[in-house]
Amino acid sequence: MIITVVGIGLIGGSMAITLKENGFAKTIIGVDTNSENIDKAFRRRLIDETASLYDAIDKSDLIILSTPVDVIVDLLPKILDRVDQQIVMDVGSTKVGLLNAVADHKKRENFIATHPMAGTEYSGPEAAIPGLFDGKCSVICAKEESSQKAVKYAEELYTSMNMKLVYLNAKEHDVHSAYVSHISHISSFALALTVLEKEQDENRIFELASGGFGSTVRLAKSSPDMWVPIFRQNRDNVLDVLDEHINTLSKFRSLLIKKDFESFYKLIQKSNDISRILK
C-alpha cells in the first residue's frame, strides 16, 4: 500500500516508522509545509519520498492527516475534493468540529476519523519513535459514516500496529479526551507556571525536584502549536472539566484552611481509587 502522511511530526513520523517496518506500507510519501521537517524526515528515514499534496494524493491508496487539528479541519474538505478511490484518515485529538466540517461532503464515506491514544511531550520529526503505539488504544469515530473499505483500512492499519480498537461517536470522543488527556495538559502547564513564577532560584528546583514533580509537570513541555488548536476545538468540554478540577482543588484548599484533616484524609483515600483502574 502507498501511504501519504501529511504532517511529519511526533505522531505522523512514528506511524510512518511503524507502518513501514511492519510491511503495511510499501512506500511512505511525506508531505509537510515545513521543508525543514521534510529534510529531517528524510535524514531520520521516516519517509521514502516527498511530493506536493495533490501529487501525493493521486499516487496514494491511503492519506493520513497528522497535522495540528485546526489544519486538519481546514485541509480535509480540500483533500476529499481531490480523492477518487483513495481513503483519507485523520489522527487528530478532537472530532466534533472536524466531522461537522465534512458532514455533507459527497466523498464523506472515503474519510475515517481516528485517534490513536499515544504521544509524548516532544514534537517534530525528531521526536518520532518506533513502539509509540504498541499495546495502546486507538479510537475509531462515527464508523457508520464511513465506507466499509475505509473502516477496513483503519482497522487493519491499527491492528498491524498492535493497537486495540475502541469505537465512539464524535461527541463521546471529545468528552472523554477532555477528561483523560486535555485536562492533564492544562494541569501540567499550570503547575509548571506556578513553580516557575514563585521559585526565583531555579537551581533549587532543579536540585530538589524528584520523580514526583517531574512526572506531574512532564506534559508542560508540550508544544503550544499542537495544543492550542486542540483547546480551541474542544473548548466547551475542556472548560467543563477545568471548572470541575478547580472545584476539587478548592475543596482541598478549604479543608486545609479549616484544618479538617480527617476529611482531607478521606478525600485522598477516595482519589487512591485511581489505582484500581490505572496500573
Next chain:
Amino acid sequence: MIITVVGIGLIGGSMAITLKENGFAKTIIGVDTNSENIDKAFRRRLIDETASLYDAIDKSDLIILSTPVDVIVDLLPKILDRVDQQIVMDVGSTKVGLLNAVADHKKRENFIATHPMAGTEYSGPEAAIPGLFDGKCSVICAKEESSQKAVKYAEELYTSMNMKLVYLNAKEHDVHSAYVSHISHISSFALALTVLEKEQDENRIFELASGGFGSTVRLAKSSPDMWVPIFRQNRDNVLDVLDEHINTLSKFRSLLIKKDFESFYKLIQKSNDISRILK
C-alpha cells in the same frame, strides 16, 4: 556501624537495603509498631534483627527515623532523652515543626535533620527498592545546630548512597518542598478525583488513558497515612502554593472563556520554560 531504622516503609526499607548492600551498615535493626511490617521486612531481607525501640537505641551507632512526620515529631524528643553517644537522623518531608520540638533539648546536637528527595507512589516494606536514591539530592537542614559527628555521619551516609547534598535551613526546606513536591501531590489527588467523579464508565478511562494522564495522576496512588501528616505540618506553605496554583488554572480558564487563544498560547510557551531546568 549498627543502624536502627524506625519505620520500615518505602523510605526506611529502601535505605536499609542500600546501606547494607554498600557496607555502610554492618547490622540493620528494624523497629516498627506494626508487627506485620516487621514480618514483611524480614521476608524481604530488609533488616537483620528487630528489637524494642529502647533496646535498639542502646545497641546502635545511628538511629534513622522514617515514620510519618507526625510520629517523628512525637518520637524524636523521647529518643533524644534516651541517647548517649548515638546519632539520630530523621528523613521526613517537613522540618520547621520538628526542629522547634527539639530546639531546647539538651541532646539537640546528637540529632541531624535530613530529607532524601526520592520516593514513589507506593508505600510499606513491600515498596522498598534498591537504587531509589541513586543520583538524587538529599537535604541537610540546620547543619550548624548539630554536632560535627552528626553532620559527618549524615554526609557519609548519603554520599555512600550516591546522593548529592544540599544545605538549607528548616524554613527554606519547607517552602521548597511545598513547591517541588507537596503541590504535585495535591494536584494529582485532585485530578484523579475530578476524572473519577465525572467518568462513570470506568473502562473508558482505563482504555483511553494514555501515558500523559498516567503520569499526571500517578502520585494519586500515594498513601494518606504518609501525606496527611505532611500537609498538617506544612499547611501554611502548601496553602500559599495551592492558592497560586488555583489562580494559574483560573487564568487558563478565563482565557478559554474569552477565547483569547493568543494569550493562551503565550502562557503555554512560558510554561515550556520548565524544560530548561527539568531534563
